[in-house]
Amino acid sequence: MAVSPLSRRDLDFLLYEWLDVTALTSLERYAEHSKDTFDGILDLCADIAVKRFAPHNKKSDQNEPRVGADGKVVIIDEVGAALDEFGKAGIVASQFDESLGGMQLPTVVARAAMAWFQAANAATSSYPFLTMANANLLVEYGTAEQIDTWVKPMLEGRFFGTMCLSEPQAGSSLADITTKADPADDGSYRITGTKMWISGGDHELSENIVHLVLAKAPGGGPGVKGISLFVVPKFLADGTRNDVALVGLNHKMGNRGTTNTLLNFGDGTHHPVAESGAVGYLVGEAHHGLSYMFKMMNEARIGVGFLATSLGYAGYLQSLDYAKTRTQGRPVTNKDPDSAPVAIIEHPDVKRMLLAQKSYVEGALGLGLYCSRLVDEQQTATDPAVAAARLLLLDVLTPIAKSWPSQWCLEANNLAIQVLGGYGYTKEFDVEQLYRDNRLNPIHEGAHGIHGLDLLGRKVVMQGGAGLQLLVETISATIDRAESAEPEYAVALRAAVERLAQVTGTLWAAGDPAVSLANSTVYLEAAGHVVIAWIWLEQLLAVGDSTGDFYDGKRAAAQYFYRYELPKTGPQFDLLAGLDRTTLDTPADWL
Template identity: 50%
Template sequence: MQQRIINPHDLAFQLFELHRTEDVLQYDRYADHSRETLEAALDLALKVAAEEFAPHARLVDEEEPTFENGRVEMRPEVKRALDVLRETGLMAAGQDYELGGMQLPAAVAQMCVGLLKGANVGTQGYAGLTIAAANLILAHGSEEQKERYARPMLAGRFFGTMCLTEPHAGSSLGDLKTRAEPAGDGSYRLKGNKIFISAGDHELSKNIVHMVLGRLPDAPAGVKGISLFLVPKFLVNDDGSLGERNDVALAGLIHKMGYRGTTSTMLNFGEKDGAIGYLVGEPHKGLAAMFHMMNEARIGVGLGAVMLGYTGYLHALDYARDRKQGRPIGEKDPNTGQVPLTRHADIRRMLLTQKAYVEGGLSLCLEGARLVDEKKFADSDAAKAEAAGLLDLLTPLIKSWPSQFCLEANSLAIQVHGGYGYTREYPVEQFYRDNRLNPIHEGTHGIQGMDLLGRKVMQADGQHYRALLKRIRRTIDEALAVPSLADNAVRLDRALAQLVQATDAINVVRVSGATERALANASLYLEAFGHTVVGWLWLRQAQVALTGIDNGGPQPEAFYRGKLRACDYFARYELPRVSSLAGLLAEVDTTALDMTESEF
């Protein structure tokens, strides 16, 4: 199977050597699984990704969905791919057996989705949103809602959406205005306008279940007055058959720079008598319900960013190996043949940077996925609590770091291709356009930075933060004892010390009450923190690779040596970024904050 989605050695290394996914099979939930069943699921996902998803990725970019006669029309390949996804059972890979799922560990389930995203992020979007919406119903809905809506969604007969954003409010969800009036029969009538609703309308499934944030008549202002409603495109009868069309109208499509395969819509709820909706969970607790699902959704975004970076890297690597151009420095004879691009130092640097970003980002996402399982199933409550805390802390990094640096990897993949990379005749420019969404949706960098510095670092009186530092220091201590890793450990130790110093300086300002000043550079703090954590994960990858070399591990020796080299690269080329950021963070610089509007 020809695929440029992932390096299979790296997939095996990360899941089974680094993150030891087999360990979670001790949990009762995964008792039926073995290394073999996990690998079978991954093989299947990779096969579907390579054979059903990747081939039409360019096509849905070139011929994006259109709005014709009130309907969304799109290429038929999308439906065919999603049909295969449903038929193979991959649609609900992480769900309970009882719900038609494969009950896979979180890391493997996320990875199955990640492979599809790397192959064709546009087509995967329809399935991804459906699962996200179904998960909301499963977590907060009534038994009847689960039966009537979530089951057909997991089976792929209904698709789903998340309807949060409104035109005037954007990320400020507390300002949303969609109103829900009780109809007297237990249902509600919704009126409001939503924007940027991915997969908001299409003909891919028999029905679409919208999960809509709105306000009840007695709702308090702000985020404390938001409730969650389930609003189907077609009403569903008691026997599961479809009834009338609900009062949800497609107002138009939004045309994006990339990610074009997933149609983005404006939806009007209640243009006539009000869209019929059903309350999910408690009144006024809608935002909490939504955020309850956020950790996993944000891991999904981070992993999507990684996989777009990853496929770009593999394309660039293949191109650089095949393409002959120029001569080595010092070769003066123009009669000698041209050499492959990989012979040039700058090309190697750009490839190694991509490798460090995408494999580092993958590590980070899988660390998060591992914590998802630990927090639910670990042996003790203390272990569960620690995992939950670490996951909370890491989530903004998992969402944002790959969105920033794997996008940069996509830019480098273009650069390796030279002029060809800038053309639509090669795929790397599309990965770059597609990936540019990831720093925006599911909370921008700015929002992730505020979440990390304004909430997570301080959460539980800084306990999660300290737990993470402890884990990082443990790795540093171990690595210091290994001569070939000691230098990198010293570099990570320096970065960590600078990050801690910056955190402490910021906390002094925060404690003084100057919150705005303390948080002014939260986005840069996010970046420095992310680089430190990925530096830690690279050191761990190097530890495991060294073990692999020493003990003749399952991957080729050159692969393990590449891991050591990438760890060197990250420590030497990337960790200095932490210093330069930590310096100004420790000064709690307010140059930007103090800029007045008239000075721009």
């Protein structure tokens, strides 16, 4: 029997027993929903994910996309069939307004539902994942015509979407992009340039591909101030082929079933109009493109955290199942060679690896869902002050919600391979692919180091330090509630969060940004561990006095995290407080 890619029991606990998502139905936006409708979408997504996405996960990995003789991308048939079912079920539109044909689901429920697909098949789920983020951006910043022309077909599952930021020479340094946008007489623009690492950038899976492209239009300032955002479809509204050309496919270590492309815009391969260049339509105001794109990027960053979590979770469940059924060795206290071998889950070191995975993936899933609940609260708040506070907390947590799962749920995949031993290192088992698929997540949507700079350099000091203060106050409120029920953990977390605040002050009191930010990745990792410890304390408070294996498992995972993981932050904070200059002072010639 196949192993489930996620735990529905854990999702139910997090959604209903901890986050109380049914309380959202008291809000006007979600008044048509109930626990039954939430369960219905979770059941539907689990069913489609298990039956249509999971079965071809390994096949798409072993038969990655290729360019055929006619220049078109060839993908195994199962990918298109699964995505057709996804589209017909209306899942693309799940979060969107009823006026757009959506289900108007809370973000937290929609994210939980999407996690089933990400755990079952990371590559195939990437196509709708990017499409939904693309559509969200256009709903917020696009014109009514753009929404009718491009968004509605995406929500119907007929069009897919991408975001085109990086270029071969620029990478993550968007200030250095060179793609240009020249105004045309009809009010549109002509886009010329090259974009790299574009997931879902070309395929035959949909009627059209709606690219959101960052380019520099005339009249903008230097660097990122001159960047504008454009809709550049593969096919124009009248069906004419736009001048968007596939140059080649990138072949990756993992996530191989998703096309990853190098695209040329306006190179003359396709001529839709007399003027040279691909036809593009300005989104919002000129020279505000990066701020608009951050809407999609921030959504995608939390989504990447969910993807990393889902892959880590799938690996954990695979290794847990294996450990319960694989017999090997005997307890160290049993010297009788004639006695029967025991299941390897009875060995303490295997339990250590499973507890580590459990603490990582269940903690990360809790963080992702908590952030999603913040989105719902921010969007539905009637008090502007409440909405601003929710958004501020979400801004501070976003780099952690993206990067912590990308690092530690990847480590969960590493441990899953170790649990299986030699078998885990073979293609016959799924855990090696899960590791390879997850290895992308510390890189895309902002590499690990970029999010460290974002957290320490922007988020915790934004609004005069209000971001860090709000995070500390939020965690401290949980600690106050836990002092009598979980005193050991309350004391440990209070010390850690106080140290986080102190060290942040020390870093910025240095007066030299280069020194303050030199070890920002270490800061990100330490802050992430403090946040996950908080999420675990929240889960323990939700467990309360409940009994049974599930709840005892939660207690064991929390205990593991507090005794094995949270103490790691001590030396990290010591390093940060010392304003260590090792990385700054090491000349390049020494490396």
